[in-house]
Amino acid sequence: MAYWNEHWETMPREELEAYQSEKLVWQVKRCYENVECFRNRMDELGLTPEEIHGIEDLPKLPFSYKKDLRDYYPYGLFAAPMKDIVRIHASSGTTGKRIVAGYTKNDLEVWADGAARVLTSVGLGEGDIIQVSYGYGLFTGGLGLHGGAEKIGATVIPMSSGNTALQIQTMIDLKATALCCTPSYAMYLGEEVQRLGVQDQLSLKAGIFGAEPWSEEMRRQIEAALGIRAYDIYGLTEIIGPGVSGECEYQAGMHVWEDHFIPEIIDPDTLEPLPVGSEGELVFTTITKEGMPMIRYRTRDICRLDPVPCKCGRTHYRMMKPHGRTDDMLIIRGVNVFPSQIEEVLLGFTMGGITPNYQIIVDRVNHTDTFDINVEMSEEFFADDMKSIEKLEGEITAKLRSVLGIGAKVHLVSPKSIARSEGKAKRVIDKRKI
């Protein structure tokens, strides 16, 4: 059994929980001193850091939300001075503004360590050649897996995403033994590999796929098409990035690195913590993170924690595949998209000839997400010539791309052609079966 850090990964729970308690007390104190948003929430509850003695007091603490990252944009939630922040990452927020995360040197160490644990637990190490085909840049996928792969002493191919033909050629020529990308891109790559009939030229043995929900059925298909074992990895920008948790060789849930991130499952309606093993919304507290710590951050991901000891010997709880969200965030081709962002862009064009009636249609064709937006034109604009309609479609498409960071097909449709609802408007039709 290979561990990256056996001491921490197999620590008896009693010892682990004592450590969590100690770090939680430390973290709450420094957040209270350095983060205005957190201090205000504690003050509102009449709660002082001295009243937090350990993890048993976790439920007393206030929650934090994605909205906080917007309200305190860009650096208001940082708990370390800017001179100690050595890296910034970002992902989509609920409106046009991105959410920003800051990392100290030590945070980058913790992050790389988390990713290294996942890569080691699926059997990778020195001598492996890891092709990282997650996007590099502000998105945490590329640099996150990159850091972990370097840490374990593997050879890294920093491919980034896109250019499928080149991806496959590179995998073959450079003899990549592992692939990291989104599961939907892995499906597509698998299909192309089959179409080209080059599976026997691949040296791949493992794939580490995450950033979006995927099913056991998808796992089987990817494994067959690429001739590999496919593993799940989870993470989010607000908490650190990929490697908050990941599967081990038993492919039976993702071990959460609880010496850094304390998970809780809450009832999203009553906000009460649920007993371990129940399904609910996942909440994280980062107990070692310095740059942008999060106390009881509501991820909005719905899942279940499994406390049953794993055959691999790791003592950290496993989270089962997240299979839904308690908000309306969509993940399209690995990019987080909020309908509110789209609405905001469309509202900017209502003077220009469209109405606020629209529908977002997401589907999956040939293993790739399709993203269409139908928008009704106003009666006056509808009478216009084809040229101006196409011009407006182009303008809306360009604006959406710059706000969302992903392309959508915009179709201006005739007035009153989108079905009206008697209750809430059904703005999003997600036809994907995951």
Ligand code: DLL
């Ligand atoms: O997606 C980080 C990441 C990169 C994870 C590469 C894994 C691999 P964000 O862009 O902030 O960060 O999106 C985070 O994506 O709250 C989940 O809803 C979803 N998500 C991430 N991993 C998984 C997964 C990255 N394995 C949001 N299964 C999270 C299901 C996932 N959903």
